[in-house]
Amino acid sequence: MTGTARAYLSLGSNLGDKRGAIAQALRRLEGMPDLTVVARSTDYRTPPWGDTDQDWFVNACAAVETGLSPQALLRACLSVEESLGRVRTRKWGPRIIDIDLIDYGGRTIRDEALTLPHPFALQRPFVLVPLAEIAPDLELGGVSVRTALGRLDASGIVPLNP
Numbered sequence: 001m002t003g004t005a006r007a008y009l010s011l012g013s014n015l016g017d018k019r020g021a022i023a024q025a026l027r028r029l030e031g032m033p034d035l036t037v038v039a040r041s042t043d044y045r046t047p048p049w050g051d052t053d054q055d056w057f058v059n060a061c062a063a064v065e066t067g068l069s070p071q072a073l074l075r076a077c078l079s080v081e082e083s084l085g086r087v088r089t090r091k092w093g094p095r096i097i098d099i100d101l102i103d104y105g106g107r108t109i110r111d112e113a114l115t116l117p118h119p120f121a122l123q124r125p126f127v128l129v130p131l132a133e134i135a136p137d138l139e140l141g142g143v144s145v146r147t148a149l150g151r152l153d154a155s156g157i158v159p160l161n162p
Contacts, residue, residue, distance in 0.1 A: 009064060009102060101114065125154040128154070
């Protein structure tokens with residue numbers, strides 16, 4: 001692909017076949033034109049975040065090379081969520097799949113639909129642990145993933161067997 005950018009995605013699920021939903025989401029993204037998954041973290045069992053009265057999550061991160069614009073990549077992620085049955089009923093609530101765009105080629109974007117880098121990524125160990133596996137030196141807002149992770153409590157986050 002020419003004119004591509006590297007972007008990083010965070011994926012999570014805590015309903016149904018959690019690992020299967022993440023794998024399916026990545027397969028569907030990979031099947032889209034102008035998008036190639038180039039790295040994928042291990043799946044991690046993580047405690048719920050925000051609304052903690054729900055089941056544990058599986059989280060992972062992926063790096064993609066894409067010719068899509070950041071907004072088109074976000075739309076692709078939302079389309080995959082919808083195709084897998086994602087229904088947004090409550091903030092931070094249970095979900096079959098969640099795909100967040102964390103970074104797109106180091107760009108800073110602030111519009112009504114998209115904020116990059118992801119505004120909460122540096123505060124969330126369930127994002128940083130898998131992201132550190134595939135991109136420890138990636139900088140989000142001037143801070144490396146490795147450094148940001150070192151500032152957080154990542155206890156309770158456990159890698160799952162392949």
